[in-house]
Amino acid sequence: TLQDILIRWHRMRGFDTLWQPGTDHAGIALQMAVEKQMAERQEPDRKALGRDKFVDRAWHYKAETGSAIINQLKRLGASCDWSRERFTMDEGLSQAVLKVFVDLYNEGLIYRGKRLVNWDPRFETAISDLEVENIETNGHMWHFKYPLAGRETYTYVEKDEDGNVVLTEERDYISIATTRPETMLGDGAVAVHPSDTRYAPLVGKMCEIPVGPKEHRRLIPIITDEYPDPDFGSGAVKITGAHDFNDYAVAERGGIPKYRLMGTSGHMRADGAPYAEDALAAQKIAAGAAATEEEIDALNLVPDEYRGLDRFEARKRVVADITAEGLAVMTRADDPRLGKPALKPDENGADAPVPLVEAKLIMQPYGDRSKVVIEPMLTDQWFVDAEKIVGPAIEAVRSGEVTILPEQNAKVYFHWLENIEPWCISRQLWWGHRIPVWYGLNMAMMGDKLARYGLTPESPPEDWDGIDIGAELAFDGLVQAGEHAQSAIDLDAVGEKFLDDLAALPAPLNHARIVEVEDKHAAIYALAEGLAAYAAEDDPTKLVYPVWRDPDVLDTWFSSGLWPIGTLGWPDQTPELERYFPTSILITGFDIIFFWVARMMMMQYAVVEQRPFDTVYVHALVRDEKGKKMSKSLGNILDPLDLIDEYGADAVRFTLASMAAMGRDLKLSRDRIAGYRNFGTKLWNAVRFAEMNGVYADPAWRTDVIPTQNRRDTDAVQTANLWIIGETAKVREEVDAALAAYRFDDAAKALYSFVWGKVCDWYVEFSKPLFASEDPTVVAETRETMGWVLDQCLILLHPFMPFITEELWGVTGTREKLLAHADWPTLQAADLVDETADREMTWVISLIEEIRSVRAQMHVPVGLYLPLLQLDLDAHGQAAYARSEALINRLARIESLSPADALPKGAVTIAVEGGTFGLPLADAIDVGAEKARLEKSLGKLDKDISGLNGRLTNPKFIDSAPEDVVVETRELVTSKQDEAARLKSALDRLAELE
């Protein structure tokens, strides 16, 4: 709604506008939805279906459901440039994505690395930090003994805060606390704080992981690191670099090996060599043997009996086994640290030793889509070196080149960007932009093995599989060969470096054709097959060099981040790019400042060295009536389409606009929407009234040429007409000022109170006696004025309520163009406000209000016309009354005005600026009620006056306050005193009556 208001407003003001519509491919969410649908229909799963068919399936799903967002926008009246609708996976954006990936790779800004990532075991993909939701969960903390190597002993001394020794004990172990016992299998060390005197004698020694087959228990070193908190737990921390982010950092610092224990689905690894073998290898590494990251990763340190278990099942088994072996730290059953639900003192009483298991609230990471516990996992991923490209994005906002509104969001933006982590851009999904990287076998490393041509597909060498053949190649040339090509690749399109690499292969492979195959195994197979055929047939055309493509896709935000340039045709230098880039404004929710805004900023600067937009307006989040964030699982969704069905799009839009105060969330309520639906009805009826009074009867007066600069050419003389023309100019200025400042609520409120409060409540009423005039020039003038005023209302309201205003615009005359294309007025209050009319009508309105108020309080029948007596009235008042007599008489139900020297018995007094009137109510008047009424008004006035006088008699106020404030205060007190005097004399007269 806000976007549409801005775009319509600018369009009507004559700007060359583009509102770029489109959708992203929502990688994880869409793939998940498709898989769910397939499961519901009991179809074969993704893996059984195969990648190509699955992706086809996803495209179908997207075609069926992807239009929902667009349809919602259309129902809401969004005036996007629909012919330019784009999708992140369409041809053009995909080209942009490929080019950016390759360029950034060549600049060294994209790299592949082994990192600890948040791994979603359900979707079997890495997810970003931002997609992880931390939820407080009931957990346990176990305390276990890690025996010292060789059962060495030491004296453990525990002191309290004052340094008094509270415990001295000979120990042959170091005590460790953990919430994740199953990860003990991958421990690389135990760390203590350097200042921790309890463990100082142990540093540098080895201890034993108390789990697994006894004959193959691993020894790990005790090291120091700043990370352990001596006051927490035992003060000693096990370091599992592959399964915990803090431990990862410690392991990096200390060169501790990071052993991966789990597979992609969160089960304990079942691959690799038998445990005994790998444990031995690990032991050698711990003793100082060199090993590469790959070699370490290949080791499976899960004991055979735990292999293949779910991680939570493995945890239970590990706990049970250690406890059974007597290596759990024991305590008394009445230890207050013990978890309540976990353990109870057994029947042996409080002295009975029980394992120390503390019940703890832990913050458990969950996937925000999958809702399963996230596992920190050491994997190969692609990263953008965000730190290197973030600079301009920070600087742009700091320097004001890009403005973020409301301002407080800039702080959030800075905080995140200044502490930015490498951006993991690979996702283990099929739906998305597949990473344009092909891998080939590293022939050089295979050396002498290649000399043996006599291979057959049936008998590839067994050891090939274990050889490092992962040297990666990334070439844009390959990309152009076709995404799914399982065939020869066009050599002309292949990158130069790749061809060099190929030429450097041992003969005869330097003459091989490049073919794309499924994966590494298929590559080995294809190579063997080719070599065998070559050897047998001496046919060089059989030689192939197989490559396979990275199976991962890019993070959706990688392509969304290129939206500003990508949708305008980049990398081609299109006219649209020239004309509309950099764009003007992005309106979005705070929840994607990091995901999207920051990424667009970084990427646009990195790729085209320009800002993507000059303003970011962070809109509020729409919550339900109770302030809860809407969510499907809570079932508190207000579907915009339902609301539109019920109240109309205009009402929904106007509600959203009027509640869009900057920086606060809004609670959407049906009552509020209903109120603005009524507003539309009100406008409709006002136009109907005009129509009934002949405003649109004569087509000759109609013109779409709205006078926008100066007082219009109607020769209007009627005060009410002059007044409403001026008011119209005022509201035009208010609306423009509000929209220019993105104060949508102010603009909506200004229009609401003008249309309802001024036009409908007053001007329409004023027009009734004018339309009833016998003077045809008065009628004609009023028709013209009303037609013009209502036209202005339609124009000014159009950005907010496009449907009803367009409809009314169409039915009230033959227009040259749609209201959507009408010219926005530039009416100036300075040109159009008639001071005299303004002052007079303000006075007339307050007089009518006073009379109505008195009548209501005195319970005068609504339809009864009464004479009005004029006690005193200054020249301004006389002129005003004379000019608007018909209006006053009708609206205040006054029969006639006549001068009087005194008020008769039974008359109530009406005091207004510059005059006193009396309303004779015959015997109907209740003297007591009248007295009470006057006294109440007087009391309020006296309070105001004394307050104001208090200020005016304070010399400091006169000295310090600005001149105009002092003058204003003086005028205010004078007018209030004047009114108070009138009320006092009315009270005096009342007293005489008694």
Added chain:
RNA sequence: GGGUGAUUAGCUCAGUGGUAGAGCGCUUCGUUCACAUCGAAGAUGUCGGGAGUUCGAAUCUCUCAUCACCCACCA
């Protein structure tokens, strides 16, 4: 633990140094002439508490309380 914001009428919220506002709801009255999805009139506030700055504070400062959200996180 760190950060950000909020606290104003019964409800939802504007108002950021100069006499406290809107919509909804509520009370009373009203169906001839645009509109009952309406009209007229009306009631309702220690602007969360306290202290300070200022001639003057809902507004600026400090402090306390309560609430919300974000980030991190205790092996």
